[in-house]
């Protein structure tokens with residue numbers, strides 16, 4: 080009689096993609112497949128011959144990089160005040176595009192990611208991702224149009240493009256990314272949100288990233304105001320409120336919306352995000368490099384806001400490996416929350432199904448930290 084060797088894989092946190100991440104959990108593995116999951120003691124009783132293998136900090140379904148800008152992968156890394164980042168991107172705009180997106184996608188695949196959310200700035204990058212990506216994901220077409228007088232014309236153009244791309248969806252879905260509450264005028268934000276909701280298109284919006292963004296929206300002053308004037312970007316009217324409240328008033332929040340960064344968020348806003356089912360994608364290393372502060376993880380946990388993790392672009396992040404974001408926060412938050420954010424949180428932020436590690440799952444679905 081031939082017996083397959085059984086290994087019991089264990090780690091500080093084991094997460095199957097459903098239920099609660101386990102502190103002393105394990106996966107029983109035989110012949111390249113998961114054959115059981117549960118507390119380590121339970122699996123040791125079920126598989127007495129099983130050899131316990133320690134896999135490090137965490138085991139979970141393949142990680143999701145829920146926010147990046149692949150087309151910026153050739154940019155030099157910027158570290159410094161937030162207000163310097165937009166000029167940095169503009170100064171290197173010749174490096175932005177398809178070649179960067181190709182290299183970025185390669186890096187993403189090599190990092191072992193299971194899915195991705197990408198902000199797409201150029202049409203050719205959308206075409207490339209729809210046709211060539213080996214990974215599932217959502218390519219969010221970016222809209223930057225702060226002038227309210229352009230709202231209708233921009234909306235018509237965006238809708239035309241998105242309708243054409245959606246006919247070619249396969250592994251990669253098409254989403255929409257109104258850049259931010261300061262990068263898109265109020266009437267256009269409202270229009271894009273209505274359209275996305277009616278058509279079931281996922282939204283991703285940079286929001287509540289820096290203190291400069293809050294000062295600009297509330298009072299129309301500060302470094303961001305100066306920047307938008309300097310680059311001729313703005314007949315923008317500040318709404319006189321915070322980013323999250325502004326987005327809520329325009330109907331942008333909801334279960335198919337993911338906000339990126341969510342650093343400048345107060346308690347009432349965290350409750351609002353939870354009530355509306357809005358997801359938040361955290362990019363902690365980018366936040367550190369742009370000196371914008373730290374996202375209120377404890378507040379999100381208390382209100383049950385679904386959080387995901389993303390690297391942001393190579394312009395503000397040293398690499399595209401999203402697992403490094405979890406490691407960066409490992410001692411600052413409940414590791415179970417971080418492991419959930421790496422996998423289920425990411426899939427949910429993108430509206431994709433979460434793979435489950437259960438009887439019959441191939442081991443190449445298992446990621447580790």
Ligand SMILES: [Zn+2]
Nearest residue numbers: 285339391392
């Ligand atoms: Zn971003």
